[in-house]
Amino acid sequence: MASVNKVILVGNLGRDPETRYNPEGGAITNISIATTEQWKDKASGEKQERTEWHRVVFFNRLAEIAGEYLKKGSQVYVEGNLRTRKWQDKEGKERYTTEIVAERMQMLGSRQGSGDAGARGGDDDKAPVTAGGEGKSAKKPAGKFDDMDDDIPF
Numbered sequence: 001m002a003s004v005n006k007v008i009l010v011g012n013l014g015r016d017p018e019t020r021y022n023p024e025g026g027a028i029t030n031i032s033i034a035t036t037e038q039w040k041d042k043a044s045g046e047k048q049e050r051t052e053w054h055r056v057v058f059f060n061r062l063a064e065i066a067g068e069y070l071k072k073g074s075q076v077y078v079e080g081n082l083r084t085r086k087w088q089d090k091e092g093k094e095r096y097t098t099e100i101v102a103e104r105m106q107m108l109g110s111r112q113g114s115g116d117a118g119a120r121g122g123d124d125d126k127a128p129v130t131a132g133g134e135g136k137s138a139k140k141p142a143g144k145f146d147d148m149d150d151d152i153p154f
């Protein structure tokens with residue numbers, strides 16, 4: 001039987017990205033994304049809200065881009081998969097962490113306060129960045145729908 005491990009998030013960074021490098025020189029960037037859902041309580045009629053926090057990790061070129069361009073409060077679209085890993089804390093206890101390993105990322109929202117992100121210029125600004133490191137989307141064949149590329153993040 002086939003299975004799928006796919007996560008899609010659109011949310012805001014709760015803090016600035018943290019980037020470090022492994023011994024081979026590959027970048028690893030961690031971020032924390034908040035997603036919030038709102039609803040009206042049927043019994044009381046009051047507005048309710050719940051925020052979930054998601055740990056996201058980027059590797060290699062995608063990690064470098066995330067570390068350079070994302071900032072606390074940035075809105076971001078992330079695609080990836082869930083991964084649970086085991087580690088030992090300082091007291092030697094085994095701990096488990098579930099995080100999203102990002103394969104694709106796209107910065108959303110305004111560019112105010114986003115540092116040097118505007119320096120990329122051109123139409124490639126809206127192109128998603130994938131784990132392979134390419135920041136340019138595939139060229140579409142000419143046709144009637146070429147001009148329908150709007151700000152939908154996927």
